[in-house]
Amino acid sequence: MSVRWENCEKIYKSQNIRAQFHTYYGVGHGTTPEINGDIVSFFTQVIDEYKK
Numbered sequence: 579m580s581v582r583w584e585n586c587e588k589i590y591k592s593q594n595i596r597a598q599f600h601t602y603y604g605v606g607h608g609t610t611p612e613i614n615g616d617i618v619s620f621f622t623q624v625i626d627e628y629k630k
Contacts, residue, residue: 600616
């Protein structure tokens with residue numbers, strides 16, 4: 579991980595921002611079906627928790 583990545587993660591956590599940090603092997607600045615599925619799952623979980 580780069581220092582920049584680690585610093586960004588620390589800032590998010592220090593501000594209690596709900597985020598998940600992932601890297602995907604072999605993926606640059608694009609997206610894949612796996613990434614899209616992870617994004618949908620994340621937002622579905624957040625929305626479901628918000629509805630409670």
